[in-house]
Amino acid sequence: MKRRTLLALAASTMFLAACGQSTTNDADTTATDSAATGGSDLLQRINNGGTINVGTEGTYPPFTYHDESGKLTGYDVEVTRAVADKLGVDVEFKETQWDAMLAGLDSGRFDMVANQVSLTTPERLAKYDKASPYSWSGxxxxxxxxxxxxxxxxxxxxxxxxxxxxxxxxxxxxxxxxxxxxxxxxxxxxxxxxxxxxxxxxxxxxxxxxxxxxxxxxxxxxxxxAPASEMRGSGLVLIKGDDAVVAKLNDAMAELTADGTLTKLSEEFFGADISQQK
Structure with missing residues (x-):
């Protein structure tokens, strides 16, 4: 009797171990498949019409600031809202000081940054991706x-x-x-x-x-x-590696260029078209 009980316990232990291994393997496979297809959480939210979280200062006119009514606005803010409309998603802005902006991106507090970032240093270029520029300056x-x-x-x-x-x-x-x-x-x-x-x-x-x-x-x-070769382009910045999201952002930016939205917003905030490298 004792022998049968021990055998049963052994079989049960082996079965549970096998189930545990199967669960782990399934999770690993799912993660691998997700990475292989570029199915990041951000991409899924964009594909499903969810919400993107965007870091910005809110105290840097005319790029990102609060108007007399208290509404968050500015060139970078309105361009981001236009991009969100093209993507079919909602956008939630998270205001933070510039010194903490990229740290917030690193920690996942927000998905991308809209704050006149041009990625000029090798360190930033190695760590972040930038969508097609929406402003050029020199x-x-x-x-x-x-x-x-x-x-x-x-x-x-x-x-x-x-x-x-x-x-x-x-x-x-x-x-x-x-x-x-x-x-x-x-x-x-x-x-x-x-x-x-x-x-x-x-x-x-x-x-x-x-x-x-x-x-x-x-x-x-x-x-x-300054000549065009010396101009710096600023755009939406996100953690490097989400190529499918960058491609979607670039497509949206191309549409905003083609339909004149970027030119209109440029002239509204600056009295000139700053969206083109020229």
Missing amino acids: AVVLAPTNETRYSSWDNLKGLRTAQSLSSNYGELAERYEAEIVPVDGMAQAIQLVKQDRADFTMNDNLAVLDYLKKFPDADLEIKLT
Whole structure:
């Protein structure tokens, strides 16, 4: 009797072990099949008309900010909403400080980031993917409207430029042998140009366009724009490896370009088309 009981227990143990092995193998197979077909959780949500979570600052006008009514808006925000419409999904924005933006992406707090990210460093390029750019920017020269000395970048030699010494634009001005007039930031630089204490200032195209849209009577204009080869493109950024999702984002962005939505949003927020590399 005892022998039969022991045999039964042994058989039961073997059966349970086999079931456990089968369950584990099935789980591994499912995970492998999912990875092989690119069936990430994010892709499934997009395919099923679910919700995508997008990180943004909410304090960086005109790209991402709250309007007078408290609504979250801005160029990056509205482009993301347009992309979501093309994909047939809902979008939920999660606001966070810039310093924590990519960390939130790493931890899975959100699926992607919409915050003027251009992925310029090798470290970021190795870790993240970027969908087709929805904005392009580079250095521009801002000077009084009636000035005629800016037919080429080489003409900057010897002219006074109001720049922050530690900025990329200060370094660029030095490369063209301009005379640097030190300032703390763009607002002070513009004031010096308007007061004729500097001949021009150099800054980011999008920042300058935003200023000119807000102050159309400033009697200043963009004289020189960086060539297309030096422009930086910003787009939706996500963790590297979800190629099927990137392809869907790129398709949506192509549709928004073709139907004029990106141009319309660009002109709404900047008074110029920033969606094209030119």
